[in-house]
Amino acid sequence: MMCVALPALAVSAPHGQLTGEGLDGFYLAGRRLLSRCRLRVAGREPLPVQARMEGSDRARFLGVLRSSGGQGPDPDLVVERLRRAVGVERITLRSSAAHPVRVLVEISLGTDLADLGTVAAGRSVPEVPAAVHGTGLRWSSPQGPVAITAAPPAEDAVAAVGLLRWHLEIPAGGSRTVELRLRQERPGGVGPARASGGAVLSEATATGDDPRARALLAAATADLRALLLRDPAHPAHIHLAAGAPWRCGLAPADALAAARMALPLGTTLAHGTLRTLARTQFATGPRRGSLPGPPRDAGPHLPPGSTGVEATLLFPALLAEARRWGLGEREVTELLPAAEGCLAWLRRETRADPFLRDRETGGAARVETQAHAYRAALLGADLLEAFDRPGAAELRSWAADFGPLFRRSFWTEDRGGGRPAAALLADDRPVPHLGGAAAHLLDTGLLGAGRPAPGLLDRVQTGQLARLLGGPAMDSGWGLRSLAAGMPRYNPFGHRGGAVRVHETAVAVAGLAAAGHEKEAHGLLRGLLSAAESFDYRMPEMFAGEQRTEGAQPWPHPAACRPAALPAAAAVHLLVALTGLRPDVPARSVTLRPTRGAPLGELGLTGLVVAERAFAVRVSRLGVAMVEEASPALQLGA
Numbered sequence: 001m002m003c004v005a006l007p008a009l010a011v012s013a014p015h016g017q018l019t020g021e022g023l024d025g026f027y028l029a030g031r032r033l034l035s036r037c038r039l040r041v042a043g044r045e046p047l048p049v050q051a052r053m054e055g056s057d058r059a060r061f062l063g064v065l066r067s068s069g070g071q072g073p074d075p076d077l078v079v080e081r082l083r084r085a086v087g088v089e090r091i092t093l094r095s096s097a098a099h100p101v102r103v104l105v106e107i108s109l110g111t112d113l114a115d116l117g118t119v120a121a122g123r124s125v126p127e128v129p130a131a132v133h134g135t136g137l138r139w140s141s142p143q144g145p146v147a148i149t150a151a152p153p154a155e156d157a158v159a160a161v162g163l164l165r166w167h168l169e170i171p172a173g174g175s176r177t178v179e180l181r182l183r184q185e186r187p188g189g190v191g192p193a194r195a196s197g198g199a200v201l202s203e204a205t206a207t208g209d210d211p212r213a214r215a216l217l218a219a220a221t222a223d224l225r226a227l228l229l230r231d232p233a234h235p236a237h238i239h240l241a242a243g244a245p246w247r248c249g250l251a252p253a254d255a256l257a258a259a260r261m262a263l264p265l266g267t268t269l270a271h272g273t274l275r276t277l278a279r280t281q282f283a284t285g286p287r288r289g290s291l292p293g294p295p296r297d298a299g300p301h302l303p304p305g306s307t308g309v310e311a312t313l314l315f316p317a318l319l320a321e322a323r324r325w326g327l328g329e330r331e332v333t334e335l336l337p338a339a340e341g342c343l344a345w346l347r348r349e350t351r352a353d354p355f356l357r358d359r360e361t362g363g364a365a366r367v368e369t370q371a372h373a374y375r376a377a378l379l380g381a382d383l384l385e386a387f388d389r390p391g392a393a394e395l396r397s398w399a400a401d402f403g404p405l406f407r408r409s410f411w412t413e414d415r416g417g418g419r420p421a422a423a424l425l426a427d428d429r430p431v432p433h434l435g436g437a438a439a440h441l442l443d444t445g446l447l448g449a450g451r452p453a454p455g456l457l458d459r460v461q462t463g464q465l466a467r468l469l470g471g472p473a474m475d476s477g478w479g480l481r482s483l484a485a486g487m488p489r490y491n492p493f494g495h496r497g498g499a500v501r502v503h504e505t506a507v508a509v510a511g512l513a514a515a516g517h518e519k520e521a522h523g524l525l526r527g528l529l530s531a532a533e534s535f536d537y538r539m540p541e542m543f544a545g546e547q548r549t550e551g552a553q554p555w556p557h558p559a560a561c562r563p564a565a566l567p568a569a570a571a572v573h574l575l576v577a578l579t580g581l582r583p584d585v586p587a588r589s590v591t592l593r594p595t596r597g598a599p600l601g602e603l604g605l606t607g608l609v610v611a612e613r614a615f616a617v618r619v620s621r622l623g624v625a626m627v628e629e630a631s632p633a634l635q636l637g638a
Contacts, residue, residue, distance in 0.1 A: 011025060016048060038107070042067055048062070076095060097170075151181075199268065212537075216575070265609060281338055289345035409424060435496070437496075442508065493545075499542040505570075522595075531543065592626075
């Protein structure tokens, strides 16, 4: 049970007791402030009967016990614990006994003040001695003391074992409550960005025939708000953490990709993310103009990939697309030098070798990197041209020459009709394995609102890729596998070797629908929505790619972050893609090209943001889209 309001989170087992084992505890900025919180009532632990998430930042646990000595199996005391990520726990005891009940309530508390990495690695850290402080307990540490206060004040506090006690009298049919508040008295950094989440991301809702759309969008927007972080040096600039609990910091490529998919909720997140990352751009040396990023596992057939390369390509693309959604000209102008630096790096890297390679991690030219580079060149050229800056012609010339070269070099023929290679190695040998990363090729011909460009694949190749992505080797029945089943070293739990990566499935659905391959798009869409039901609509970054069978549920991945920024933003992208919404605010136009076949029946989206104004769209069961609310400055394009 993961309660998240970064930089705070609370991790609990479904029984609700914090035992100090595993990841249990309350965390702030990557440090465990409380590892043990065990409740006993009348000398016994409540019998757990239910645990559920009440929101991204809070969970509710219910337990029962018998408080009287009467005969029979019926419990007469309900114990409810509402736990919030920010370090608050409210414990309520409700009695159904026919007479007042007096019970001893004991809460055993402790902490090791360990950092999250140490806890995740399974290394044991001794508990810190406690001291009685005010109405609760206190633990001292070099990072600042941690204290827990209780209301009402505990009647007895035993520092040696971290124990608080109350003798509570509960009237017949009544209740009593104890509230614990945890705080770090001198916290580092700044507070959570969640309080301003409504200003960063709009309150979008989905309506229509399929109730799963509403539930998915609600969970996704809640998780996105829970993962918002402020730049400590620039608190006005807010970005997304990659995910909890393992990746609670800034991951540049993930933050940019998530901000791009979340553009329908407003451009404030994109602006904050771009401003934050612009400050990390290399200013000198061979990497000048590029963004940093750690290497990332690329599966069993490729060396690790550079997330810095991906981030550098996503930066100008996000800025160009944020401008089309309504990011102000002043904000774009401020960020334009950083985007120019990224594009200048792209031009330098591709002058001697047109393929963009991960030179620091083996020299492989990955298929998704080529798609990102092509997209950055075309969108970047539009951006430079709009602001009368040099370089647009060179970028367009490279893109025009690159398309045919890509098709010749990356398309591998076989008896089944061919497939795009996963990569070209340093010696230009193709890696012929089919994976979910190929989905990024699908939208390279749909980079503008009403201004289609030639894609990296031709029409026949696009159709063949659609058949492959919709076939049983790639479609698990729950979503798109990251590596086709049957390929050498396929592993349903492989991070990029067979597991379903939610955001790649969303990219595939959007690209397939836009390219006119509705059958394959609808199959992946329905599978992902079914998986979302199994995860209570809080989608993990990945789950096992085991083939779906009747009555089965998808297998969770033990290392997956949940919540995670990319799958949460992908849910927004997925639903908006069904409407075919493509705004171009500088041109004062918006285009609607809904998916044919209306796979979810009637679908309405309200609370979107285009041109900094509320936007609402509805698609009928016949697949006809209509704008229900929009800025009066916009015109509906063809």
